[in-house]
Amino acid sequence: MNGNVVERKKQSIFSLKNVTIVILLLHFSIFMIYPIIMAFVGSFHHWNPLSNVFEFTGIENYIQILNSKLFWTSMSNTLIFSLVVIFFRVSIGLVIALALYSKLSRFKTTFRTIFYMPTITPLVAVSFVWVWLYNPQFGLINEVFNLDINWLRDSRTALPAVMVMTTWKDFGYATIIYLGGLMSLPKDAFEAAEIDGANSWTAFKYLTWPLLTPITMLVAVTSLITYLQSFIQILVMTEGGPGTSTYTISYLIYEDAFINYNFGSASAMSVVLFVCISGLTLISFKLTQKKAGV
Amino acid sequence: MKQVKVILFNLILLAFSILTVVPFVWMLVSSFKPNSEIVKIGGSFLPDTFTIQNYINVQERFDFLRMFGNSLFVAVVVTGTVIYTSAIVGFALAKYTFKGREFIFGMILGTMMIPWAVTIIPRYDMIVNFGWLDSYIALILPSIFSGFGIFLLRQNIMTIPDDVIEAARMDGATEWYIFHRVILPMSRNAISSIAIFQFLWVWEDFLWPYLIINTQSKQLIAVGLKLFSGQYGTDYGGLFAATAISIIPVIIVYVTFQKRFIAGISGAAVKG
Numbered sequence: 001m002n003g004n005v006v007e008r009k010k011q012s013i014f015s016l017k018n019v020t021i022v023i024l025l026l027h028f029s030i031f032m033i034y035p036i037i038m039a040f041v042g043s044f045h046h047w048n049p050l051s052n053v054f055e056f057t058g059i060e061n062y063i064q065i066l067n068s069k070l071f072w073t074s075m076s077n078t079l080i081f082s083l084v085v086i087f088f089r090v091s092i093g094l095v096i097a098l099a100l101y102s103k104l105s106r107f108k109t110t111f112r113t114i115f116y117m118p119t120i121t122p123l124v125a126v127s128f129v130w131v132w133l134y135n136p137q138f139g140l141i142n143e144v145f146n147l148d149i150n151w152l153r154d155s156r157t158a159l160p161a162v163m164v165m166t167t168w169k170d171f172g173y174a175t176i177i178y179l180g181g182l183m184s185l186p187k188d189a190f191e192a193a194e195i196d197g198a199n200s201w202t203a204f205k206y207l208t209w210p211l212l213t214p215i216t217m218l219v220a221v222t223s224l225i226t227y228l229q230s231f232i233q234i235l236v237m238t239e240g241g242p243g244t245s246t247y248t249i250s251y252l253i254y255e256d257a258f259i260n261y262n263f264g265s266a267s268a269m270s271v272v273l274f275v276c277i278s279g280l281t282l283i284s285f286k287l288t289q290k291k292a293g294v
Numbered sequence: 295m296k297q298v299k300v301i302l303f304n305l306i307l308l309a310f311s312i313l314t315v316v317p318f319v320w321m322l323v324s325s326f327k328p329n330s331e332i333v334k335i336g337g338s339f340l341p342d343t344f345t346i347q348n349y350i351n352v353q354e355r356f357d358f359l360r361m362f363g364n365s366l367f368v369a370v371v372v373t374g375t376v377i378y379t380s381a382i383v384g385f386a387l388a389k390y391t392f393k394g395r396e397f398i399f400g401m402i403l404g405t406m407m408i409p410w411a412v413t414i415i416p417r418y419d420m421i422v423n424f425g426w427l428d429s430y431i432a433l434i435l436p437s438i439f440s441g442f443g444i445f446l447l448r449q450n451i452m453t454i455p456d457d458v459i460e461a462a463r464m465d466g467a468t469e470w471y472i473f474h475r476v477i478l479p480m481s482r483n484a485i486s487s488i489a490i491f492q493f494l495w496v497w498e499d500f501l502w503p504y505l506i507i508n509t510q511s512k513q514l515i516a517v518g519l520k521l522f523s524g525q526y527g528t529d530y531g532g533l534f535a536a537t538a539i540s541i542i543p544v545i546i547v548y549v550t551f552q553k554r555f556i557a558g559i560s561g562a563a564v565k566g
Contacts (some may be wrong), residue, residue, distance in 0.1 A: 002392045015469060016385075016470055016473060017390045017469070018380050020383055020385075020386045021392070021398070024398070024439060027438065027439050028401070028439070030420075030428060031413075031436045032405055032408075032413065033416065034416065034420075035413040035415075035417050035420070036412060036413060036416075038416035039412045039413065039415060039416050042416065044416070049419055063368055082385075096307075096310065096475055099306075102303070104304070105302070105304060105307060106302050106304050107304070111311055112313040113549065113552050115311065115314055116552070117315065117318070119539050120545070120548045121496075121498075122516055122540060122541065124498060124500050124519055124540075125516070125519060125537045125541045128519065128523065128533065129317050129318070129320075129537060130317065132321075132324075132530065132533075133317055133320070137333060137335070138332055138333050138334070138337070138530070139319075139336070140320050143336070143398045144427055146496055152339075168317075170313070172314075217560070221559070225407060228409070228410050229411065235500075235520075236520065249411075250409070253411045254411075254501070257414075259419075262354075263415050263419070266411075267413055268407060269411075270415070272409055273409050273442055274409055274412050275390065277407060277409055278407055284459035285330075
């Protein structure tokens with residue numbers, strides 16, 4: 001596109017372009033490419049840094065994890081967690097964005113600032129806040145609703161409780177992205193619809209929602225990539241428990257790698273996770289393209 | 295009738311926003327309660343006895359301000375460096391043609407999809423082999439380039455007209471001069487949204503500093519919080535105070551810059 005503008009003069013080897021690209025590639029090779037290759041190679045090895053073991057074992061790590069019940073539990077927890085949180089993040093985010101965009105709302109900036117607040121706060125810290133909100137002894141939730149539930153220690157409520165916290169933290173991001181999308185929609189189409197007597201639900205169903213499809217996909221795909229890697233809230237709030245009811249795949253990888261120092265099998269799981277993430281992302285992009293008729 | 299509708303509509307929004315801020319308010323309020331009052335069943339929302347003892351305890355037992363300072367230092371260094379590297383790489387990718395340019399850009403985008411779990415194990419192994427455990431270089435060096443930052447700045451610099459650069463060139467400006475005096479000032483908006491994001495990411499990063507830093511006095515605040523809860527798990531007042539210290543500054547920064555912040559991300563989304 002934008003071409004050779006700056007390049008006319010005779011260039012020394014130490015031109016801005018060369019220096020920049022060489023340093024970038026160097027950094028990239030050391031801290032990105034090499035670790036990726038190493039993770040892949042390591043997944044075929046028995047690898048323990050404490051006992052200094054690095055032995056080739058073929059696909060043994062993969063067989064071991066695919067036969068592990070905990071692995072499958074973690075995978076299904078991760079998938080359920082991701083889908084539920086994405087659904088609520090997208091729907092709550094969209095509803096609030098529509099409300100803030102509507103002519104009826106006042107104090108738009110203040111509301112927007114408040115809804116986005118949880119998103120910009122550190123996840124470790126807010127996870128702690130929610131641990132105490134859920135506390136059976138003095139937590140605000142039981143107190144307000146006059147309940148006696150040990151949210152994070154009951155295998156039926158633990159995962160949903162973490163989902164609620166994550167949705168609370170992240171819906172504001174969807175709201176902001178949707179607001180940006182709504183503001184860029186073509187105004188005349190809506191005026192035409194109004195003249196034709198379309199009510200607001202019809203206008204939403206046939207205009208707003210289809211026009212927002214790229215935004216919805218953007219939010220859904222970035223959320224998918226994030227939530228398939230959920231870890232911090234699990235570490236702080238439940239440590240995978242009670243039992244194995246809140247194990248996510250990233251928490252399992254963390255535990256395998258940095259508690260048990262099984263770098264080999266942890267790498268194998270991370271490769272599986274990578275394949276899942278890129279597979280699902282590709283499928284989502286393909287679906288969008290089809291929908292957009294490209 | 296219209297009036298009633300407007301009031302009702304905004305009351306619903308208000309209810310939602312109260313739900314959103316209540317965890318923060320509750321944490322802040324509780325941090326000024328003595329422990330006995332926090333664990334009291336059926337206690338009131340506001341403190342009966344107002345005390346700052348929790349904050350004093352946290353500081354005396356754990357030197358939280360030190361960790362706060364450590365986080366601030368690492369976050370400022372990383373953010374400053376990332377701004378510069380993102381801008382210069384973004385400039386090189388947007389305004390120069392060379393072999394492999396599209397490939398490099400594609401690769402940068404591709405790595406944004408790599409889960410942290412893939413790279414963290416070999417990176418950790420590498421840092422151990424370099425003998426960089428317990429040093430800030432291990433926290434800073436791997437993060438000095440950001441795929442997101444490069445992407446955002448490249449998109450932004452593409453919109454700067456070539457004529458501007460050409461004019462500077464006519465006046466005999468060098469490439470470095472053009473970058474520092476023309477491109478950087480013209481990228482102010484994109485730079486400020488990266489600044490805020492990158493700062494937040496470093497501030498909330500947990501696992502990497504947790505693995506790398508062993509000395510407590512060198513530790514960052516996100517990890518400090520977890521360590522504190524491990525050692526003083528029943529000192530709820532102290533935990534509330536510690537959490538407040540790690541959240542409130544971020545909220546202040548956010549509220550101060552929120553306009554630019556929100557314009558930055560929604561703009562990037564719509565353009566992307």
